[in-house]
Amino acid sequence: MRRTFLTAAGIALGVLLLTDVLRVWLPSIITVFGQAASTPAELMGGFALLWFVGAFAVVPLLRPLGSRGVAVVAGIALAGCRLGLLATDGGQAQLYVASAGLLAGLVWLAAAAVAGPDPLPGLVLGLAAGTGVHAAVGTFDLTWQGNAFAWSVTALLCLAFGAVLPAVTDQTTGSTPAVWFLAGPVLLLWTMIAGSPALAATAVSYARGEEAGIAGPGPGSALWTAALTAVSVGLFAAGALLVRPGAVAAIAGLVTLVAGTVLFALSWGAGLAAAIPVTALGLGLVLCATGLRAGTGEPSARRGFAAVGGMTVFAVAAVLYYAAYDIGYPNEWVPPAVAVLVAVVAGRPPYPRIEVDRSWIGVPVAAVAALLAGLLMPVGPATTAAPGTPGTVRVVAYNIRMGFGLDGRFDLAGLTAAISAQRPDIVLLSEVDRAWLLNGGHDTLTLLADRLGMPYRFAPAADAVWGDAVLTRLPVVYTATSRLGPVGAPTGAQALGVTVDVGGAELAVVSTHLQPPPGGGPVSQAREVAAFARGFAAGRAVVVGGDLNTQPGDEAFTVFTEAGLVDGFAAARPLPSSPADAPREQIDHLLVSPEIGVTDVAAPRTEASDHLPVAATLTLF
Structure with a gap:
């Protein structure tokens, strides 16, 4: 149990740090490299994909170099870049430190995949914890705060990651490439929809606002926002922790996940409040359906390629969705298309044949959900003052x-x-x-x-x-x-x-x-x-x-x-x-x-x- 927990903790902290880097890297592509859309979209896309190509090039070297050693070195580089982002003052330094952090994170993920531990507990914990941290700071990421508090919390996260980093590759269970591939698309749908505290706050502001179709901070918005986010985390974990996944879980995950993403794509207001938990449950169910299929415990480059390939899907889908607002084309189909891809990969038979006890994951995830339920995220002042100076x-x-x-x-x-x-x-x-x-x-x-x-x-x-x-x-x-x-x-x-x-x-x-x-x-x-x-x-x-x-x-x-x-x-x-x-x-x-x-x-x-x-x-x- 201890080794399983340390492996999951290492993967969870790595996912958390990689997500933090992506929250800086993505806007840096637009505002620094792209100079707010003055750079051609094709050039921005090429620059972004360059870092994923670099990760693909490293994967064939992982077995000869030793995937465990590479995972440790790349993980240390990821943590170093995450800390380094606090020291940058914007501009090119921010862009390239974030890009280096992304590359290090991709190589770490690929090296861990080659070694073959079961990634699902760590992935579930990492996504839940990432939402908890993002909500706890009111969606104002520590990177942008740059104060003593931000340095202290980031340093503690990086030190904790370093402490459990060697354990990431200790447990080789023979996981299949499918589950590692899913990390990227699931990360996209989680951070864009199901696990986004900002989207939850926006959804509540539509639902609690005084006027239909116009968002505003209504009475009790903070509590409703925290509750919606906590419910989303809880449903995600509950779906992922089903004891005996099978065809029913796969079909339910497919239907629920697609329904949630379609609802998100079509919502222009309070409907977002339903899209968030439905998508969260769907993500949990499809991860559960992937399970841990029988496979070899030997290092496998296929798993490494799958991990980087899944993260490339993350990047391509994000670019396709958001580039529409600069170029001009329908983009509502992107989240449902990613959902279908996730469901198809996760739901392929044969279903899990290896019994692995993941019930313990519910304890830390429940703690995250409880934390979220108790948070009062900033939702803006809800009251108005007396009428101003006449005239x-x-x-x-x-x-x-x-x-x-x-x-x-x-x-x-x-x-x-x-x-x-x-x-x-x-x-x-x-x-x-x-x-x-x-x-x-x-x-x-x-x-x-x-x-x-x-x-x-x-x-x-x-x-x-x-x-x-x-x-x-x-x-x-x-x-x-x-x-x-x-x-x-x-x-x-x-x-x-x-x-x-x-x-x-x-x-x-x-x-x-x-x-x-x-x-x-x-x-x-x-x-x-x-x-x-x-x-x-x-x-x-x-x-x-x-x-x-x-x-x-x-x-x-x-x-x-x-x-x-x-x-x-x-x-x-x-x-x-x-x-x-x-x-x-x-x-x-x-x-x-x-x-x-x-x-x-x-x-x-x-x-x-x-x-x-x-x-x-x-x-x-």
């Missing part, structure tokens, strides 16, 4: 680029400082990411709203967890959202309307992020937003703001002025806001109805995003 309100509009600064780091502190320095009453946010694995799986909106002490309203645009938001302490009277026509632009767009009480007067606020079609301006979307704003305001004073991707004098900008709105920054022009390090484009705006006066216009310099925030004081006459 005056400070408004900030900011494209936050999913929370990543120009240096490629998740810069929560920089965003908070840039916004709070303006002492805003209302904040309009564009490019808000609430759970994309590509960006590390953060709930950026909740993290930012919690630090600003401002309740939020969020409306989806590209998918259920990427869109626009309005933050305000002012009482919210009414909200609405309208999806905009895609006009050939890859990323979706919407208009979010929030009416607030400003000292007894009502102000209609519209937050949007226009997406221009290839080779043109966002003219048709500008018309839709202008019409929506006019109807939503219904005679009230109105302000339309956000990243409009059009400049004064352009046809799309003229659509707003012809609709009766006034350029709020006209007296302060030119007011460039993009790119943040050398602003030259005037594409972030506040447009107001004629009865609103605009003063104290500002576009403070900061590199917490690729845009500058724009701010102004509005006076309602």
